[in-house]
Amino acid sequence: MLSDMETKKCYVCGKIPLSKDEIGLTKKIINKDATAFYCLPCLAEYLEVTEEELIAKIEEFKEEGCTLFK
Ligand SMILES: [Zn+2]
Numbered sequence: 001m002l003s004d005m006e007t008k009k010c011y012v013c014g015k016i017p018l019s020k021d022e023i024g025l026t027k028k029i030i031n032k033d034a035t036a037f038y039c040l041p042c043l044a045e046y047l048e049v050t051e052e053e054l055i056a057k058i059e060e061f062k063e064e065g066c067t068l069f070k
């Protein structure tokens with residue numbers, strides 16, 4: 001079982017666990033020291049963009065070699 005420190009849940013809907021991509025994207029877009037994380041649908045709503053746009057962003061960041069997605 002994961003400890004609370006390691007288990008991230010969505011701040012809005014409570015989805016658990018969040019994927020590496022969701023955690024990485026929250027850190028990259030909101031704050032690298034973020035303590036509240038968002039799942040993809042909630043982050044899309046928060047930022048007023050589509051999930052597809054976020055997925056494209058994740059791919060972009062990965063291509064840049066962003067360490068948050070490794
Ligand atoms: Zn959510």
